[in-house]
Amino acid sequence: MLEQLSVLPPDPILGLAAACRADTNPNKIDLTVGVYMDESGVCPVFNAVKQAQIQLVSDEQTKAYLPAAGDAAYLSGMTSLVFGDELAGNGSHITAVQTPGGCGALRIASEVLAAASPSATVWISDPTWPVHIPLMGSVGLKFATYSYYNPLSHGVDFDRMASDLKAAVAGDIVLLHGCCHNPSGADLTLDQWSVIADMALEQGFTVLVDLAYQGMGSGLTEDVQGLRLLASRLGELIVAASCSKNLGLYRERTGVALFFGKDMQTAAATQSHGLGAARRVYSMPPAHGALLAGRVLTDPELRASWETELAQICGRMIALRTQLSTKLSEKTNQDFSFIASEKGMFSFLGLSVEQAQGLRKDPGIYMLDSSRINVAALNDRNMDIVVEAVASVL
Ligand SMILES: Cc1ncc(COP(=O)(O)O)c(C=O)c1O
Structure with missing residues (x-):
């Protein structure tokens, strides 16, 4: 055969x-x-990763599976790294699923979105990282593109982007690059993120942020201003975050799908769909990279x-x-x-x-x-x- x-x-x-x-x-x-x-x-x-690895090797007691959602220190470390203490503090409704890399997070997020809105169109930037299409398309989502980079002006053509996104309707998904747009390097300004927030509120589409480069553009906080603005204005956001670049954990496949929900019930239901998808696709998350990242993010010296x-x-x-x-x-x-x-x-x-x-x-x-x-x-x-x-x- x-x-x-x-x-x-x-x-x-x-x-x-x-x-x-x-x-x-x-x-x-x-x-x-x-x-x-x-x-x-x-x-x-990274030196901190080397140190964490030495500690991990000497402390590690077991290679039993992690909890299905992932390592607790890693998940809380990533939640506050991405959303900040204010948005991720008491009273927030954020759930998470640890994933094999940012790609795994995009795939789990896509499964959740397809479950919530099976006929959704995913709006992707023209151009975008080419892997978005097979990665998200494999769950059956269809695509439309919005204008983004103008090769003549060498920058974001925001007027055309906003005009194209006028066609995104409730139930659709708009995929944005959190920072350091791949392939163009051209990012939205905070004012432009704010216009997208207005449009999402008016038109009812959902935003998925691909965050593969936090800390590699202008700084750890600066690089997530846009997505934090969306989370606080919309009350609902999905982020697919990767530790490949900013923690140098490429081959350890370390990522997380973060679900910022309007209430705890929604965030919990969303996570349960993420966990169900993970169980179907690869069952349990890989541990090593997340255990290292968890230590680095939560130990003050590291x-x-x-x-x-x-x-x-x-x-x-x-x-x-x-x-x-x-x-x-x-x-x-x-x-x-x-x-x-x-x-x-x-x-x-x-x-x-x-x-x-x-x-x-x-x-x-x-x-x-x-x-x-x-x-x-x-x-x-x-x-x-x-x-x-x-x-x-x-
Ligand atoms: C835009 C973008 N998203 C997501 C990823 C996923 O990275 P990984 O699965 O290696 O964590 C990458 C990696 O190159 C990327 O450039």
């Missing part, structure tokens, strides 16, 4: 990273990867160390953005200031598909066809080479 299957084409992003690894050019530069890289080109382990290191990472990316934007503007006599004002790891350089593909062949600089680059993959050794090469094709 299985011989009837043919080989699927490789995932466009993972396939390109694999092509780069296979390239024997010693001078190749990989700007495709979706992980944070430090100055030496390594995706580092927390302080993590916050300091994360702030340094965030600062380095902001500095790289400034450097790249200045150098490209000088070299090309074009305005690349948008790179400095965008957030997080990704930005489009604004090249054509041919230009992006040409740079792969010579001098061996790998970026997505859309010219999305990972700014964190730049460093003192490759920055000028990249600037020269981009200038040469413009």
Whole structure:
């Protein structure tokens, strides 16, 4: 029977990273990867995570399953990290399901949303992280896109976004990137989040926030101002949060689906659907990453160390953005200031598909066809080479 299957084409992003690894050019530069890289080109382990791991190895008594919803310290740590003490304090109605990564959280959130509104349309930004479509579509939800990034102005086209979202109705889901929009790096302003809140209240759609980069854009609190505004104004919000980037726990698959409900009954019912979906799909959450994150988030010393290191990472990316934007503007006599004002790891350089593909062949600089680059993959050794090469094709 299985011989009837043919080989699927490789995932466009993972396939390109694999092509780069296979390239024997010693001078190749990989700007495709979706992980944070430090100055030496390594995706580092946070010191606080290393410490937590040492503690965990010596304290661990059992490998029995975690509770189905996940580790209590992790869940409370993530709830207050995302919503803050004010919204997550006494009287709040928030439930959570620990998940395998942010992808797991998106999938569990989708299952819950499909249970609540089976004929829902999910509104996704144009462009969005391509994995949203198979991940959320696999539960049977259908999609519509709203305009988001304007390649001509190199920024969010909010007028068109708001105009497109006028068609979102009660029972629909609007997916927003909490911060550090992937792939564009262009984020909404707080005023724009507020307009979305007005529209959600008037039109009755539900908002799902994909939060994969908290602390990597402007700071841990700054990066969640928009979603906190929505939660407080709407009284209902779903957040799919990931610890892959901000705690460096990529391979440990550490995420959480957070359900901010209007009352405890709704939040509990929502969580029960999340737990039911988890039971159907993978049964129990993986423990290691969540146990580490739980310790880091709740132990004052580990927390302080993590916050300091994360702030340094965030600062380095902001500095790289400034450097790249200045150098490209000088070299090309074009305005690349948008790179400095965008957030997080990704930005489009604004090249054509041919230009992006040409740079792969010579001098061996790998970026997505859309010219999305990972700014964190730049460093003192490759920055000028990249600037020269981009200038040469413009
Ligand atoms: C926009 C976005 N959402 C969600 C994720 C999920 O990350 P993970 O499942 O590795 O936690 C990513 C990872 O690259 C992402 O870029």
